[in-house]
Amino acid sequence: MPPAVELRSVARRYGSGDTSVTALDDVSIAFPPGTWTAVMGPSGSGKSTLLHCAAGLDRADEGQIILAGRDITRAPEHVLTELRRRSLGFVFQNFNLVGALTAEQNVALPMRLAGVRLDRRAVKRALADVGLGDRGNHRPRELSGGQQQRVAIARALVTRPAVLFADEPTGALDSRSARTVLELMRTVVDERTGQDGAAPQCIVMVTHDPVAAAAADAVVFLRDGRLVDRLAGASARQVADRLATLED
Incomplete structure (x- = not known):
């Protein structure tokens, strides 16, 4: 299968002249379907920029980005919006649940935003898959942090x-x-x-936590906007040790 996401010689810069900052510098990487990759690096290494460019949330200045089989490098915003609604899922640190909505209503949001018919069975199945089948009518304030993140994951996955x-x-x-x-x-x-x-699902995860990274299939490391290493099947200690060498 072709990569779920691929970056080809991608560069991203912010500012201009003497104040210009290079967040990504000639980055090429492919994320295959059915894999989970963690992205790590020191603060300012370009982790979040890589994720945002790969997801079409930010524009690359140079290079090419292929996402879910489509070249999104110069795609207009309405195309990117449609692609994000139908082909991508997002999970963030702060959950981003709507406080006034129940867990079921939060999970159903991607369907409503995409303008597709609400599939209540799919919503209930998504909550059951994350172990919250009995919490559908609860609002975020009635759930623990871990439960809220699981609702966010169910929301991200409900559209497959x-x-x-x-x-x-x-x-x-x-x-x-x-x-x-x-x-x-x-x-x-x-x-x-x-x-x-x-199609097999792919996860691209930015994290600073070696334990979280070690749960993935592979860990890629950035420094100063460049990919500098990759570990597969590494322990949390091995991940932490490699990260420490980049922070020196």
Whole structure:
């Protein structure tokens, strides 16, 4: 299968002249379907910029980005919006749930925004898949942080996206809740990919946590906007040690 996401010689700069900052510098990387990749690096290394460019949330100055089989490098905003609604899922550190809505209503939001018919069975199944089938009528304030993040994951997955982008998904959680969320993401890749004829799902996750990164299939490291290393099957200690060498 072709990559779920691919960056080809991508560069992204902010500002101009003497104040110009290069966030990504000639980055080429492919994220295959059915894989989970963690992206790590020191502060300012370009992690979030890589994720935002890969997801079409930010524009590359140079290079090419292929997402879910489409070249989005110069795609107009309405095309990007439609692609994000139908082919991508997003999970962030702060959950981004709508406080006035129930868990079921939050999970249903992507369908409503995409203008597709609401599939209540799919919504209930998504909540059941994250272990919250009995919390559908609860609002965010009635749920723990870990439960809120699981609702956010259910919302991200309800449309069966080709790619799930996660930005520090365990950053606001205690260790026990973080472990539950990581186990859930592992299940997404290992057990849910390819179900019902859908393409295998891909996760691209930015994190600063070596434990979270070690749960992924591979970890890629950035420094000063460049890819500098990749580890596969590494332990949290190995990830932490490699990260430390980049922060010196």
